[in-house]
Amino acid sequence: MRLSKLLLFIGLSVFVIAMVSWTITSIASEKNNGIGTVSAPASNEKTEDDAVQLMYDSLELDEKGLSRDAFHYAIYGFKKLQEKGQLQNDSILTVVDFDQPSYKKRMYVIDVRNLKILFHTLVAHGKNTGKEIAQFFSNRKESHQSSLGFYLTDVTYYGSKGYSLKLKGLEKGVNDNAMRRAIVVHGAPYVSESYIDEQGYIGRSLGCPAVPAELSKPIIQTIKNGSCFFVYNKKYRPSVPFRPEAEPA
Template sequence: MIERLGTVHARRAVLKNGVLALGALAIPGAVSAAVQRLSQQALEPQMQPVPAFPEPATRPLTSANVVRPQLLRRALAALDAQGSRVRRDRLAIADFAAPSAQPRFHLIDLTDGSSRSFLVAHGSGSDPSHTGWLQRFSNEPGSNASSEGAYMAADYYVGKHGRSQRLIGLDATNNNALERALVVHAAWYANPDMLRTHGMLGRSQGCFAVGDGDLDQVFARLGEGRMIYAAKL
């Protein structure tokens, strides 16, 4: 594990980043001793669909390559909650309030505040009508949905999707990640040309699927032992 960064140094570095221009809002210095454990319902996806998020009158204002301050604060709080369990020099944030047509997978270097954003697909069970917007999360096996919460990036392997990286779910909302084989991998349906032909990406089975040409950069920036935080705020 890389030595824990000084809180003040890391957060000042992030706030310097022009991409995070609004990040000067206060970020909590600590969080409660543990992430609130959510009761897990016994769902049967075919018979009892996971309730959809209520659609707001206006969706949150998102922009390509920009990490929203509210989401950044939530992700940093989740990072604090994990303590030394995860490496703390870099952080990935999947902003599922943004449409799949926007680069919404943000990989942030907490030492200098720089970031890089990539396209990423969400699960078909999270968007049954294929609108390009995530409608709901699920942690249930067989749901083919994306799961919210904090993940730890684990080992690399070669599987049915080629080079991939396993993920360990750290919250009650995604603790079935290993069982569900939710991983980071490349997919043709997450390539930029999908936007030219369809206006949105295709959908995964809940995995963080990125474009074929982006996988090397994502793996290089993410690495093992770092945290991915996925949410829709």
């Protein structure tokens, strides 16, 4: 137990140091080069990669089903948003991994400051995205498909699906119609183990990342008001500024 706590502390320390170093060098590069999209110099790449890997290992994300590629993209985008001051809540990162089938727990709400997984649960994709496997994605209204990429969580409200959380899509042509499409986090009775037992996979939404009804309020309360929300699939092609110079293999 003591060793585990020590590893978590070391992982957090290395990650924070790497993020601070990355931000400082990025800002300096912007001033020197006059460009908006930059990457850390080669001398920092190993340190950052090691920090991300240590964080990934400390959280045991491999055992929990989240791919290294998904986490790599998530952390890169999180850092970009943090650097630009767009995160009101920069301690929370949500990752939805639509490479996994819907009968798997594929939503991860992570406290990046304290290296804790706060929620690891089921999450629905759109009905036209696929059945148990997510295959098709769209940014169009009425497509009833999920959209990939980075979002900022917005405000809460009570609507036809109960307590819900608006999402602001940040990637042009990828998910920037999210508000117009009313893509929100909400609870749904079809996101449950009983549905899996009955049909082999959970129910599907109209494009929203719906979560189990009993977890919807605590999840929404945790991630609302300006945290990073990332939806991944191997078909994801990040837009500027979310395109790492060295993308995952």
